[in-house]
Amino acid sequence: MPRADAARNRSLLIDAASAELSEHGLDVSISRIAARAGVAKGTVFNHFSSKEELVSAIFCEQLGALAATGETLLEHTDPRSALQQFMTAGAELQVNDRSFCEAVTATSRAHPAVRAASDRLAQAAEALTASARQAGVVRADVTGHDIVLLLGAATWIAAPLAAARSDLWRRYLHLILDGLRPEAAHELPVAAPTNEDFATAATR
Amino acid sequence: MPRADAARNRSLLIDAASAELSEHGLDVSISRIAARAGVAKGTVFNHFSSKEELVSAIFCEQLGALAATGETLLEHTDPRSALQQFMTAGAELQVNDRSFCEAVTATSRAHPAVRAASDRLAQAAEALTASARQAGVVRADVTGHDIVLLLGAATWIAAPLAAARSDLWRRYLHLILDGLRPEAAHELPVAAPTNEDFATAATR
DNA sequence: ACCTGAACACCGTTCAAGT
DNA sequence: ACCTGAACACCGTTCAAGT
Numbered sequence: 001m002p003r004a005d006a007a008r009n010r011s012l013l014i015d016a017a018s019a020e021l022s023e024h025g026l027d028v029s030i031s032r033i034a035a036r037a038g039v040a041k042g043t044v045f046n047h048f049s050s051k052e053e054l055v056s057a058i059f060c061e062q063l064g065a066l067a068a069t070g071e072t073l074l075e076h077t078d079p080r081s082a083l084q085q086f087m088t089a090g091a092e093l094q095v096n097d098r099s100f101c102e103a104v105t106a107t108s109r110a111h112p113a114v115r116a117a118s119d120r121l122a123q124a125a126e127a128l129t130a131s132a133r134q135a136g137v138v139r140a141d142v143t144g145h146d147i148v149l150l151l152g153a154a155t156w157i158a159a160p161l162a163a164a165r166s167d168l169w170r171r172y173l174h175l176i177l178d179g180l181r182p183e184a185a186h187e188l189p190v191a192a193p194t195n196e197d198f199a200t201a202a203t204r
Numbered sequence: 205m206p207r208a209d210a211a212r213n214r215s216l217l218i219d220a221a222s223a224e225l226s227e228h229g230l231d232v233s234i235s236r237i238a239a240r241a242g243v244a245k246g247t248v249f250n251h252f253s254s255k256e257e258l259v260s261a262i263f264c265e266q267l268g269a270l271a272a273t274g275e276t277l278l279e280h281t282d283p284r285s286a287l288q289q290f291m292t293a294g295a296e297l298q299v300n301d302r303s304f305c306e307a308v309t310a311t312s313r314a315h316p317a318v319r320a321a322s323d324r325l326a327q328a329a330e331a332l333t334a335s336a337r338q339a340g341v342v343r344a345d346v347t348g349h350d351i352v353l354l355l356g357a358a359t360w361i362a363a364p365l366a367a368a369r370s371d372l373w374r375r376y377l378h379l380i381l382d383g384l385r386p387e388a389a390h391e392l393p394v395a396a397p398t399n400e401d402f403a404t405a406a407t408r
Numbered sequence: 409a410c411c412t413g414a415a416c417a418c419c420g421t422t423c424a425a426g427t
Numbered sequence: 428a429c430c431t432g433a434a435c436a437c438c439g440t441t442c443a444a445g446t
Contacts, residue, residue, distance in 0.1 A: 006410055030439065040412045045440065105363050142379075149361050149376070156360050157353050159309050161397050164405035171394040172353070175346075178390055179383025186382055190375040193365050201368035210429055234420065244431045249421065412445075419438065426431075 010047050012037040018058050021099035026055065026106060028099075056111045059103045063117035066090055066151075070124030079135040083128050083147070084177060090151035091169050101159070104152045109202035118198070122148050139185035143192040150176060214251050216241040222262050225303035230259060230310060232303075260315045263307045267321035270294055270355075274328030283339040287332050287351070288381060294355035295373050305363070308356045313406035322402070326352050343389035347396040354380060 016037035020028045034041045048054040069089045073082040094101040126144025154173035220241035224232045238245045252258040273293045277286040298305040330348025358377035365372050
């Protein structure tokens, strides 16, 4: 059972880290986060064994929130706009949070908690994709794993111009969505990624 | 006029930086690069005022090579496969060079040399796109600037699984190319980026 | 059991001293 | 004019000393 001040410090650290990471990205220093939380630098390493561990914790929270969004969309929205809104939600998460986009590529899937959060997201994406496929509004050869990997693409593509055109990502999201339509489908040269691919990529 | 040893050190540094950056990405240390070039750490800053300046120099070389590829494709290949080979070349550049993909997002367009190299690449891309558009093999609302921004997307999307599936980027390149087809076109919600957008994004 | 801050090995960058 | 390596301010991380 954790001590009272320890539990409080942990939550202060998570709040501080969320804010600092979202504002300044992954390069923000542990000193800044500790200062914002009002604790000593060493305390951070008492709760998280490394900076990556702290970043992973925040990253998991965001993945979980996105998965939850997908799950409710699946129940309350028609297949076409459910998938579209899901991908829009993923993109908006990145627009509002500098670190999320960076974390997608930098954070290792080797971490168990990240794996778990990714898996939940993948399941939500697969369910959304399956219902869209069944309704005939998405091409047959696209899977939920594809959708997960595509989530951050529009924001990344528009990132170099984000300072001048903050809504440009919507253009590329639509371009990608057009590529997902059945009428656009031409045979893809490589098979979709599998659960095993994610597993072996994580261990390297 | 530069001294003989200075000119030699500069070229040794560029070679060493190219190799180290391509193997280890942007996070590689100046010490490593200096050691590989066989010079002292301080010498690096004698030739490049900062690490970013050195990275920019390498980045420009790569942008230039890609632009040259685009220019020869324009002359010697039919419009459809010219555009496809151009985007494939851009993706392959990133697969073979860890730093290039990172540099696309991290390197500032404020740097004059980077701007110049980007402009040349944009012109090549625009020429390729125009001829593809004229041939009716690409949708009418897509511009050369779009193509430049899309160049790195497929590699980025596949990056989390690159360790397990090194050719997965081809899947997403084709998915993006399908989205560029005229028969897939649906109205895009946001206008294409302009030269001015690139200019103002650079100054911020 | 947890917090603290000094200490450590690194990093990019600067600069006085050499040639 | 350029090279060198010691010095500086930072970083993430460790850990002995406190409570």
